[in-house]
Amino acid sequence: MALSLEEVRRIAALARLRLSPEEERTFAEQLSAILAHVEQLKELDVSEVEPMTHALAAGEAPALRADEPTPSLEPGEALANAPAREGTFFKVPRIIE
Amino acid sequence: MSPTATDLTALSLREAGAGIASRALSSRELVEASLARIAATDGKVRAFLAVAADRARAEAVAADARAATGGRLSELDGVPIAVKDLFATKGLATTAGSRILEGFVPPYDATVIERLQAAGAVLVGKLNMDEFAMGSSTENSGYHPTANPWDLTRTPGGSSGGSAAAVAARQVHGTLGTDTGGSIRLPASFCGVVGLKPTYGRVSRYGVVAFASSLDQVGPLARTVEDAALLLGRIAGHDPRDMTSSSRPVDDYLASLEAGARGLRIGLPREWFRGGLDAGVERSVRAALAAYEKLGAKLVEISLPHSKYGIAAYYLIAPAEASSNLARYDGIRFGLRAPAKGLRETFSETREKGFGAEPKRRIMLGTYALSSGYYDAYYLRAQKVRTLIRRDFDEAFRSCDVVAGPVAPTVAFKLGERTEDPLQMYLADVFTITCNLAALPGMSVPCGLHAESGMPVGLQLLGRPFDEATLLRAARAIERELPPLPAPPLAAGVS
Numbered sequence: 399m400a401l402s403l404e405e406v407r408r409i410a411a412l413a414r415l416r417l418s419p420e421e422e423r424t425f426a427e428q429l430s431a432i433l434a435h436v437e438q439l440k441e442l443d444v445s446e447v448e449p450m451t452h453a454l455a456a457g458e459a460p461a462l463r464a465d466e467p468t469p470s471l472e473p474g475e476a477l478a479n480a481p482a483r484e485g486t487f488f489k490v491p492r493i494i495e
Numbered sequence: 496m497s498p499t500a501t502d503l504t505a506l507s508l509r510e511a512g513a514g515i516a517s518r519a520l521s522s523r524e525l526v527e528a529s530l531a532r533i534a535a536t537d538g539k540v541r542a543f544l545a546v547a548a549d550r551a552r553a554e555a556v557a558a559d560a561r562a563a564t565g566g567r568l569s570e571l572d573g574v575p576i577a578v579k580d581l582f583a584t585k586g587l588a589t590t591a592g593s594r595i596l597e598g599f600v601p602p603y604d605a606t607v608i609e610r611l612q613a614a615g616a617v618l619v620g621k622l623n624m625d626e627f628a629m630g631s632s633t634e635n636s637g638y639h640p641t642a643n644p645w646d647l648t649r650t651p652g653g654s655s656g657g658s659a660a661a662v663a664a665r666q667v668h669g670t671l672g673t674d675t676g677g678s679i680r681l682p683a684s685f686c687g688v689v690g691l692k693p694t695y696g697r698v699s700r701y702g703v704v705a706f707a708s709s710l711d712q713v714g715p716l717a718r719t720v721e722d723a724a725l726l727l728g729r730i731a732g733h734d735p736r737d738m739t740s741s742s743r744p745v746d747d748y749l750a751s752l753e754a755g756a757r758g759l760r761i762g763l764p765r766e767w768f769r770g771g772l773d774a775g776v777e778r779s780v781r782a783a784l785a786a787y788e789k790l791g792a793k794l795v796e797i798s799l800p801h802s803k804y805g806i807a808a809y810y811l812i813a814p815a816e817a818s819s820n821l822a823r824y825d826g827i828r829f830g831l832r833a834p835a836k837g838l839r840e841t842f843s844e845t846r847e848k849g850f851g852a853e854p855k856r857r858i859m860l861g862t863y864a865l866s867s868g869y870y871d872a873y874y875l876r877a878q879k880v881r882t883l884i885r886r887d888f889d890e891a892f893r894s895c896d897v898v899a900g901p902v903a904p905t906v907a908f909k910l911g912e913r914t915e916d917p918l919q920m921y922l923a924d925v926f927t928i929t930c931n932l933a934a935l936p937g938m939s940v941p942c943g944l945h946a947e948s949g950m951p952v953g954l955q956l957l958g959r960p961f962d963e964a965t966l967l968r969a970a971r972a973i974e975r976e977l978p979p980l981p982a983p984p985l986a987a988g989v990s
Binding site: 401432453 | 599600602603695696709710733735738739740741742743801803804806807808810811818822825826827828829830831832835836837838839840841842843844846847850852855856858859860862863866873875876877878879880881882883885917918921932934960
């Protein structure tokens with residue numbers, strides 16, 4: 399299963415990655431090789447098999463914690479790593495012109 | 496007793512802790528010995544991304560004060576340890592091995608860090624890793640590669656390569672890593688140390704930078720099986736902040752540690768000993784299996800017919816989960832922000848500059864596998880195959896108590912050997928990956944040196960879900976029986 403350059407660009411756009419033309423070519427080739435490898439899963443008849451959607455067996459963990467307020471980060475702590483901020487807000491580039 | 500700095504770094508974690516308890520040693524001496532060893536060896540090994548010397552010295556002073564007043568917090572109190580740079584450490588930069596998190600200082604501690612600190616362990620620094628734990632050699636670190644203390648031209652394995660190399664080079668007495676597809680067991684095997692990946696859900700993932708949330712698990716790397724048991728006992732248990740952490744009580748892992756191998760049924764997967772396994776690795780593994788028989792264990796052949804599909808299923812499930820987890824790195828709330836005109840350009844530019852090749856490759860693969868029209872063919876099918884792999888193990892554990900085999904098909908490979916071929920790199924995980932898919936506990940225990948290369952070989956042991964106690968007992972039995980590995984040339988050559 400070979401992935402076209404066009405498809406690589408479409409996926410990169412979905413994933414919010416701006417790839418260089420060289421990266422696009424490399425990924426087209428490498429992802430095609432990986433997808434060829436995973437093709438072998440098609441040998442198996444899985445029509446009667448349930449997907450393993452949870453790694454933990456049912457009942458291993460309490461489903462929900464008690465709904466009680468607990469301390470969380472102060473705004474100053476939560477904003478301490480922000481690349482840009484203003485007051486108690488994260489600052490982003492202008493969205494609406 | 497006035498041991499030299501070299502002697503101190505050779506102590507196991509338990510011995511170091513016992514030395515503090517008896518007041519024969521101080522935490523300050525141990526921390527100074529550890530820092531001196533790091534200074535002497537890390538220019539070559541490069542296991543550390545950051546050394547927190549001042550903080551470690553201050554913690555050591557506090558630990559010594561507790562020892563003086565009879566108020567030690569645990570058997571680990573005052574012992575120098577280090578952790579993979581994937582764990583959030585309050586006030587101490589955490590990078591996940593990625594440039595996109597350069598300079599990020601977490602406002603809180605991961606649960607496992609809190610628990611180790613509550614036990615008094617002294618955190619000496621943060622260890623190198625493949626970026627976002629994606630890799631098998633630590634060469635995908637966004638900062639620098641780490642070398643194997645046994646042979647500096649070889650990789651330490653990955654992704655917890657720094658965690659394994661630091662223990663092997665005797666820089667600290669124990670470390671924590673994470674294992675998503677073999678990332679504790681593979682480097683433990685390559686560096687000749689003990690590595691334990693607990694059952695999914697045994698240890699909290701709160702504050703651990705997420706890679707593939709249904710597979711990630713935290714575990715110890717140490718010089719001895721007993722040390723691994725001690726560390727696991729401290730970090731395991733339910734955490735209300737991680738809804739996937741199990742509420743089962745934590746076993747006393749030391750209670751049955753010395754129970755021996757007599758009566759244990761050890762399952763050998765037929766599929767793991769067919770072709771593709773290096774002859775020298777197979778010899779060491781088979782010698783360990785023969786030793787088990789001598790100790791009174793029974794070897795039984797088992798079959799894991801779907802294990803050959805493990806790599807394929809893993810390289811759909813893990814990248815799919817990663818593509819979702821890594822969506823948070825957008826340059827807005829923390830980490831790198833690349834300047835760009837609009838919001839969307841900020842996302843794309845930041846991610847292009849901040850991520851290395853491997854995270855990009857997995858984000859691309861995962862986004863593709865989850866994208867409209869492909870979900871059923873890839874992600875859903877892989878999850879069904881995951882069920883088949885788990886069923887294989889459920890069936891096998893009817894006739895055996897632990898499963899044994901190689902950790903990897905080869906010993907540590909050379910730096911640069913596989914960096915150009917991602918698929919070749921992925922195949923290093925062929926024997927470790929099914930354990931994560933089936934959510935089982937697994938270990939790597941040293942089982943000798945490879946005749947041709949002189950590199951360590953690891954024996955892999957897998958157990959029933961939440962049966963870490965039997966796994967540790969089996970590991971301890973073989974550790975006691977086999978001759979201990981010599982110190983790696985690097986550690987032996989430094990005085």
